[in-house]
Amino acid sequence: MASLRQLEYLVTVVDTGSFTRAAEQLHVTQPALSHQMRALEQSVGGPLLERLPRAVRLTPMGRAMLPHARAALADAERARCAARLASGTTAGELQVATVYSVSLGVLPPALRVWRRDRPGVDVRLVEFRHADELRDAMAAGEADVALGPRPDGWPGPVRPLGVEEFVVVLPADGATEDDATGEVDLATLADCAWVHYAPGNGLAELVDAACAAAGFRPRPAVRTEQTAAAPILAAAGLGPALVPANVLPARFEGRVLRPSVPVRRTLVAYTRADPDPLTSAFIETLVAHATV
Numbered sequence: 001m002a003s004l005r006q007l008e009y010l011v012t013v014v015d016t017g018s019f020t021r022a023a024e025q026l027h028v029t030q031p032a033l034s035h036q037m038r039a040l041e042q043s044v045g046g047p048l049l050e051r052l053p054r055a056v057r058l059t060p061m062g063r064a065m066l067p068h069a070r071a072a073l074a075d076a077e078r079a080r081c082a083a084r085l086a087s088g089t090t091a092g093e094l095q096v097a098t099v100y101s102v103s104l105g106v107l108p109p110a111l112r113v114w115r116r117d118r119p120g121v122d123v124r125l126v127e128f129r130h131a132d133e134l135r136d137a138m139a140a141g142e143a144d145v146a147l148g149p150r151p152d153g154w155p156g157p158v159r160p161l162g163v164e165e166f167v168v169v170l171p172a173d174g175a176t177e178d179d180a181t182g183e184v185d186l187a188t189l190a191d192c193a194w195v196h197y198a199p200g201n202g203l204a205e206l207v208d209a210a211c212a213a214a215g216f217r218p219r220p221a222v223r224t225e226q227t228a229a230a231p232i233l234a235a236a237g238l239g240p241a242l243v244p245a246n247v248l249p250a251r252f253e254g255r256v257l258r259p260s261v262p263v264r265r266t267l268v269a270y271t272r273a274d275p276d277p278l279t280s281a282f283i284e285t286l287v288a289h290a291t292v
Contacts, residue, residue, distance in 0.1 A: 004076055006040040007069040009033055010048060014066060017055055071141025078144060078276055093122045094282055097143035099134055099202055101227040103127050105246035106164070106267065107147065110289040114282060121278065129225070130202040138272065144279045147286065149202070150268045158270045159283055162292030165245045166206070166263040169195075169234040170255040184257040186214035193221030195233045195241035201225060207242045210263045246291045267292050 012022040023030040041048050048062035128134045131149045138146040168184050197204035211218045221239040224230055227247055234241035235254030269283045
C-alpha cells in the first residue's frame with residue numbers, strides 16, 4: 001500500500017521535474033528518494049515515471065495516479081488542520097481555488113476580514129483561467145474550497161454567493177446620449193474593435209456569448225489574459241470592453257455603462273464533501289464579505 005510520504009515524493013518529483021531537486025526540497029538523500037519511488041512502483045505494479053537524461057516524465061500509469069496522489073495529500077492536510085482547529089488552535093493552511101477575475105474583484109474584502117480574524121491561518125490561493133479548469137482542480141483535490149461560476153452537475157455542496165454584474169467600459173472622452181441613461185445597447189458597438197480576453201480565459205466565452213445575443217461577433221483589437229488590464233485598455237481608447245463591475249477601482253477614469261440587456265453570472269463556493277470547520281468558517285466569511 002502506498003504511504004503518504006511516498007505519494008508526496010511522487011508529487012514533488014513531478015512538480016520539480018527532477019529527482020535531484022525533489023530530494024533537496026524534501027530534505028532527503030537522492031538514493032533514499034529513488035528507493036521509495038521504486039517501492040511505490042512495486043506496490044502499484046508498474047512504472048510511474050520515465051527517467052530521461054535531463055528530466056522525468058510520467059508514464060500513463062503515473063498520469064492516472066497523480067491526481068489521486070494530490071487528493072490524498074490534500075485530504076491529509078485538511079485532516080491535520082481540522083484536528084488543530086478542534087483542539088482549540090486557529091492555525092493551519094486553507095487552500096482556495098478560483099478564477100482570475102474573481103481573485104481580483106470578489107475575494108479581497110473577504111480575505112481582509114479572514115486575515116484579521118484568523119491571523120494564524122495561512123491562505124494559499126490558486127488561480128485558473130477557466131471555470132472548467134477550476135472544477136477539474138477541485139475534483140482532483142487541489143484545494144479545500146473553490147470560488148467561481150456555478151459548476152454543472154457538481155456532486156458536492158454548493159453555496160451561492162451572489163450575482164456578478166458586467167459593465168461596458170469606454171474611453172472617458174466622447175460622451176454620447178448613452179451616458180444620460182447609463183446604459184448601452186451592445187449592438188451599437190458591433191462595428192468597434194474590442195478589448196477582448198485571450199483564448200482559454202473564461203471571460204472570452206462570456207463576451208462572445210453576450211455579443212452573439214446582440215447579433216454580432218466581436219472583432220478583437222487586442223486580447224489580454226489579465227482581467228485588470230481590460231478596463232484600462234478600454235479607457236485608453238483601444239475599444240470597448242465588457243468587465244466585471246467589481247474589478248473597477250474607485251476612481252476609475254473611463255466611461256462605465258450597463259448593457260441594456262444585463263450580463264450577469266452567479267458565483268458560488270463549492271467543496272467536494274462536507275467541509276471541515278475551517279473551510280466552513282471561510283465560506284461564511286465569503287458569504288458575508290465577498291464583493292459580488
